[in-house]
Amino acid sequence: MATPKQLHLTAFMRPVSLHTGAWRYPGSYPDANFNLAHLKHFIQRLEAAKFDAFFMADHLAVLNMPLEALQRSHTVTSFEPFTLLSALSVVTTKIGLAATASTTYDEPYHIARRFASLDHLSNGRAAWNVVTTGNPESARNFGLDEHLEHSERYKRAREFHSVVTGLWDSFADDAFVRDPESGVYFDPQKLHVLDHHGAALHVRGPLNIARPVQGWPVIIQAGQSEPGRQLAAETAEAVFCSPRDLDAGKALYADIKARATAAGRHPDHLKILPAAFVVVGDSVEDARAKRRQLDSLVYYDSAIASLSIALGTDAAAFDPDAPLPVAEIPETNASKTGREGVLRLAREENLTVRQLAQRYGGYSGLAFVGTPESIADEMEVWLREDAADGFTVVFPFLPQGLDAVVDHLVPELQRRGIFREDYEGTTLREHLGLPRPANRFFS
Amino acid sequence: MATPKQLHLTAFMRPVSLHTGAWRYPGSYPDANFNLAHLKHFIQRLEAAKFDAFFMADHLAVLNMPLEALQRSHTVTSFEPFTLLSALSVVTTKIGLAATASTTYDEPYHIARRFASLDHLSNGRAAWNVVTTGNPESARNFGLDEHLEHSERYKRAREFHSVVTGLWDSFADDAFVRDPESGVYFDPQKLHVLDHHGAALHVRGPLNIARPVQGWPVIIQAGQSEPGRQLAAETAEAVFCSPRDLDAGKALYADIKARATAAGRHPDHLKILPAAFVVVGDSVEDARAKRRQLDSLVYYDSAIASLSIALGTDAAAFDPDAPLPVAEIPETNASKTGREGVLRLAREENLTVRQLAQRYGGYSGLAFVGTPESIADEMEVWLREDAADGFTVVFPFLPQGLDAVVDHLVPELQRRGIFREDYEGTTLREHLGLPRPANRFFS
Structure with a gap:
């Protein structure tokens, strides 16, 4: 019998949970926003459960809401994702590390450099969630009164992706010979100067980082708008989306895979991972x-x-x-x-x-609320009916909501043969079944 | 007898060494640029020797030199300092972690956020080396043909420092009450919106990070030009300078301390730490x-x-x-x-x-080349004659050059009672004897 289609699981994290009431839930860790010990515990449990990746949500502003509501929110502050994931890379060895970075409020040289560095630090486990930053409050933290218009943001994002990946290809994989005898540290034939001049960006290069372990860190995208889907189809390797039910999930899955095919890509090289709020109980009630x-x-x-x-x-x-x-x-x-x-x-x-x-x-998107068996049944349907290649799991509260998934749901998925018992490889690309990109300047 | 004036020691690091020949030195680690194990070993040895801080040098471009020379340089590529220091924060507990960040090619919101995050991750060990980025190659990696003019860079740097420290003060130290009963996560009276509108920068705030453990990460500066000295006198808490000899060191020390006093600061709250290339041998020869x-x-x-x-x-x-x-x-x-x-x-x-x-x-700046005793003698003279409050140590080659300092020079300095036998506190401010800044918006 052939191996059934396998499920991929990434954890979509905020230190206290994405749910706005979670910090008040009995047993939760309200101080987790700046308490590394809790985050270390979470990621190590997820790695023991063989999750594909740990994905840190992010904002570039304190959220825009009335002070009366804001003061009740635990999502206002937390570690910055790059510093956090770099720290967590040292206490893990296999799980992927996904960070959000904005193409609207950052520079491609900085972004290329940090993700490449995280990929080297973690031996090939970095992923970049490419966002165009929809929150208009962010604009005012970066010198702008007006938020960049939606289609302009997406045009810039497309060019930004091309520049960042071009910078990652600055050196051939085998550029660094480091021969003390001859004194040659790298082969100058294997260095490429990008010299990009586009509509929005001018970036010379080369990047001052060796080519990442994965060639390129894995590219994640979340956009569901028309330009968001198209950008994902052309550039993303994992799509984190929010269909409200199975029918919407199937339609979105088919649409994005078809767009990827039309863009000349193999549809298996783009994994669709809907966000799912997962609440495990002893019974559905x-x-x-x-x-x-x-x-x-x-x-x-x-x-x-x-x-x-x-x-x-x-x-x-x-x-x-x-x-x-x-x-x-x-x-x-x-x-x-x-x-x-x-x-x-x-x-x-x-x-x-x-x-x-x-x-x-609290959380009004797609939710699987039930027993390990009932949730595994639902996940299997999504997998089998081509609505998902896996899920971006949102935990209702921490640590118990995560513990329940790790201790009860994952073993049930493993028992059904649709989720790994151990990691097959060492890089995030290997976990997700994605090819290592060829260097566009050196083959 | 009063305790003699104490020496501070920070290590100015590149993974393979700053010296361009170091990667070819017998026993060196030519691959250290992307080998975390080596850097972990270095920082743990420096922490065991009670160094104040581990300072990672940085560039925002591949250095501008002819390809014929460039290919022989190990300084072209390395880990990005933030991701590296965040990773190293997890394998250390006391030593300070200093990173360079540019006020010319980055945004104050990003800089404030990352240093605050590193300070939380490391429980109060972060330091920001404020640079204006003199390398003109960098401009072309950030969309500019021309490098920003020198005095413009320093004007922007002064405003940038004011914005970053203002963002660090977004929340009072005791803002986060996290009371599950009432549902109040933070006291809204203890949140300040910066709303900065200056000559070069417009930044609304607040920062989405709690006030750093140290209040503000320690501010380091390296400039020796006229505007560089003035910026240091007004804002720096440690100055990393390069006087060529004792007389130049004394003059620079007196000048910067006098400028700090004139700016209304206590001169002890600004430590002068000249860079010194230290080569330890069994004999001077x-x-x-x-x-x-x-x-x-x-x-x-x-x-x-x-x-x-x-x-x-x-x-x-x-x-x-x-x-x-x-x-x-x-x-x-x-x-x-x-x-x-x-x-x-x-x-x-x-x-x-x-x-x-x-x-x-190779390295043509101030150098102490000799035995542990002769080098300790020289360092004592600099300390006693008010040419230095300590040194920014540059190792000639790694790991042996570092091992020699840790195993032989540090014990000699300890024997003379001018360098700590153990850390007195836990934060970098405590190591350096610097006060924790009051919050400018909440007292």
């Missing part, structure tokens, strides 16, 4: 109760604002402890998809207005 | 022989070019294996100080043209 408890810790005033946006009407006027008064919600003001999602959720889980609001203020 | 062997590994064509610049005449025309023909050197073309330095050196050590050239192509 136990998992749902955990999630309800977590949601109940979300600050209500912010939560009701999120729900109001999703519904397109002021939900603060409703009785928070009664079911959603569907008849009172005007049809025209909200986006149809958003509104239908809310109504479906209210129906399915029989949630009050407060509970619905706190769900929206 | 043994140490000199080691240095001659090292110099002999410098590529002659580059070396003779360096000597020609120092003399202001084409030295390639002289017989390389004869003494310097002083009478044949025109008086007018060279800078007087540089020319006199060469002539003194030629006289003192009785060097041939080749040896002189290779000295200039």
Whole structure:
């Protein structure tokens, strides 16, 4: 029997969790934003469970929200991802290390250099999550009043990717001969000066770093907009996306793989890894109760604002402890998809207005909430029906939410033969089944 | 008896050494540029010897030299300092970690964030070497044809320092209450939005990092030009300078301390740490022989070019294996100080043209070459005569040059009671005897 299609798992991390109520969950580590010991523990558990990568989310600003809500958020501050992942590279040996870096507010020489350095430090485990930075607050931290316009950001991102990968190719893999006898440290025939002059960027090169262990660190992308999908199809090797359900996942998977093929790439060289909020319980009801408890810790005033946006009407006027008064919600003001999602959720889980609001203020994307078996069943469906090549796992709370995945879900996936029992290789490219890129200047 | 004035020691590092011939020296590690194990060994030895800090030199370009010379240089490529020092922070507990970052080719929000993050990761051991980047090759890696003019660079640097330290003060030290009961994560009264609008920079803030452990990472400066000295006097807490001899050291020391006092600072809060190339031998002649062997590994064509610049005449025309023909050197073309330095050196050590050239192509700054006792004698004179508060030690070759300092020179300095037997505190500020800065927005 052939080996079934294998699942890839990356952990999408914030030190305390992405969920805004998580720091108040019993047993959590509210100080993890600046406590390396906790992060070391998390990544070592994920490596023991053979996760493909540890992916650190990032922002280039304190998030733009009213101070009344901001003061309740644990996501305002944390270690900067490069310094953190470099530190974590020393206490791990196999797991991939993915960091976000912005093509809008940074320089290609800096980005190329840092990812190449992390790739050398970690012996081939670095990945770059290419973002164009949608948060307009960031602009004002970098000397700009106005955020760069969306399509301009994507044009710059495409050129930026080309420059960064070109800089990574500055030296041939075998450039450094280091022969003490002749005194020749590197072969000058194996040095390429990029000398890039494009629409947005002028970068001479060469990079002052040897070619990365992986050739290029793995390229990750998250965009789901039209230019975001196209950029991913042309450049990404892993796509971290957020389809709301299986049908949306299948459509997105087919679209991005088709675009990659059209761009002349092998579709297997681009892995689609939807973000999934995973809550494991002893029973489905136990998992749902955990999630309800977590949601109940979300600050209500912010939560009701999120729900109001999703519904397109002021939900603060409703009785928070009664079911959603569907008849009172005007049809025209909200986006149809958003509104239908809310109504479906209210129906399915029989949630009050407060509970619905706190769900929206916590985490409202794709979620697998159940037993190890039920979650593995869902993951298998996504894998088999070509909606995913794996998942970008979001933990509801730490450390327990991570422990439950590592201790119960991963063994169930391994038992089914769809997730590795051990790493097959040593680099992130090897974990993800991605080829090592040829050097564009030296073959 | 009062404790004598204490010496501070920082190690000024490149992975293979700063000396261009070092990678060919017997027993050296030519691959150390991308071999973390070697760097881990070096820093752990320096920490065991109670060095104040490990300082990683840096460049933002492949150095501008003819390819014929470039191919012989081990200084072309190496780990990027932030990723490297973050990794090394995990394998050390006390030694300071100093990185260079440019105010000309980077953004204050990025710089503030990375140093704050390194300071949190290392529990208060980060230092920022503020450079304006004099290498014109760098400009072309960052979209500019022309290098920013010298005085413009220093004006920007002064404003940049003010913005970065202002961002570090975004949160009061006790801002983060993290009270799960009330749901308040930080006290909003203890958050300051910088909203800086200056001549060169516009940065809103706040920084998305808690105030650094040290309040501010330690500020280091190297400039010796007029604006460089003034910037150091106003902002630096450690000055890494290059006086050529004791008299020049005393003059520079007095000048910078006086400028600091005039700027309203306590002169003890700015440590003067001249760079010193330290070669330890069993005898003075043994140490000199080691240095001659090292110099002999410098590529002659580059070396003779360096000597020609120092003399202001084409030295390639002289017989390389004869003494310097002083009478044949025109008086007018060279800078007087540089020319006199060469002539003194030629006289003192009785060097041939080749040896002189290779000295200039290797390391031509202040050097202490001798026995542990003779070097300790020299260091004591600098300390006692107020030419230095310590030294920025440059190792001739690694690992042996470092081992000799750690195993023989440091114990001699300890025996004399001028260097610590153990760390007194845990942060770099404590090692250097520097106060923790008050938060300018919260007292």
